[in-house]
Amino acid sequence: MIDIRNVSKSYNKGQIKAVDDLTLTVRPGEIFGFLGPNGAGKTTTIKLIVGLLKPDAGTIAVAGWDTQSEPLRAKAVTTYVPDTPAIYERLTGLEYLNFIGDVYGVPKKARLERIEKWLDIFELASAVSSPIQSYSHGMKQKIVLIAALLPGPKVMVLDEPMVGLDARAAHHMKEMMREHCDAGGTLFFSTHIMEVAEKLCDRIGIIHKGRLIACGTMEELQTRNREEQSLESIFLELTDK
Numbered sequence: 001m002i003d004i005r006n007v008s009k010s011y012n013k014g015q016i017k018a019v020d021d022l023t024l025t026v027r028p029g030e031i032f033g034f035l036g037p038n039g040a041g042k043t044t045t046i047k048l049i050v051g052l053l054k055p056d057a058g059t060i061a062v063a064g065w066d067t068q069s070e071p072l073r074a075k076a077v078t079t080y081v082p083d084t085p086a087i088y089e090r091l092t093g094l095e096y097l098n099f100i101g102d103v104y105g106v107p108k109k110a111r112l113e114r115i116e117k118w119l120d121i122f123e124l125a126s127a128v129s130s131p132i133q134s135y136s137h138g139m140k141q142k143i144v145l146i147a148a149l150l151p152g153p154k155v156m157v158l159d160e161p162m163v164g165l166d167a168r169a170a171h172h173m174k175e176m177m178r179e180h181c182d183a184g185g186t187l188f189f190s191t192h193i194m195e196v197a198e199k200l201c202d203r204i205g206i207i208h209k210g211r212l213i214a215c216g217t218m219e220e221l222q223t224r225n226r227e228e229q230s231l232e233s234i235f236l237e238l239t240d241k
Contacts, residue, residue: 001155001186002026002049007058008210009044018044020210022058026188026203031181033201034190035231037239041210042190043083046159049188050080063154076104079148083159083190085140089133093124093143096132097150104151111150118146121172138164145173149180156180158189162196174200198231208239 002025009019019041026032036042047053049060051067051074060067065074088096094115101111119125122142132140141164148156156177162170177187177200191197197204198218206214214221218231225234 001028001030001063002032002188003059003061004045004049005059007045007048007055007060009041009048009053009055017210019048019055019207022207022210022212024205024212024215026186028186029181029184030202031177031187031200032189033197033204034188034207035192035194035197035204035235036190036207040207040239042207043159045207046080046157046188046190050078050157051075077154079151079153079156081141081144081148081156081158081161083163085137085144085164087132087140087144090131092131093128093135096143097128097147100147100150106151110152114150114152115146118149121176122146122169138166138169141165142169145176149176154185156185156187156189158187160191161189162191162193194230194232194235204231206235206238213238 004022004024007019007022008017010017022045034042034045044053048055049062049067051071054068062074063077065077067074088099091099097115098111119128122145124139124142124146127135127139132143135143145161161173165173174196181187203215203217204221205212214224216224221231221234222229225237
């Protein structure tokens, strides 16, 4: 569902290589966790996948659509939650959700059902008529997550989606991630919370200094390193080398 081939991206006229010859495939029905230290290239990779950045080299395809030659088709099947909520804050929550529904062409009946369902789950119904600028950080994160769920996308790309969420909302978020992939969707997300990645992900990739240094199931990562190790221990060992 996400196919990254020999992708590189540099900044500062090539002096800083944020992503270095990255090749990675994320399958349909898979929750893929993307880990790395600060500055390892996680957010750059995510922005390349969703089309906010152009690669210097290599190709990326989402659901079979090349992100460079068919950008609108790729974006039409993808939703994205950034690490910091980026929203039109003068809109009310409901206006924002309807705007996203219009952009993705979500039919009215499905839109109303999905909005009602997720507002209830994330306990945001009482605030949805208020301007987003009055929301707390956690509430903004919730409205962005609901907007990402609204189109019923094939591919969800989430950058640190748990940041700012309370325990109940984080629990619902993890349930949603599993349900989305059990229904055949694909979910690619970055996180610093090792316990979440270890318990939730079907496969995990670790990026360090722009290069993918490990990729596989938890069992495969343990076999390559030492069995019975936690993901945190594996991560610390690999990124310290």
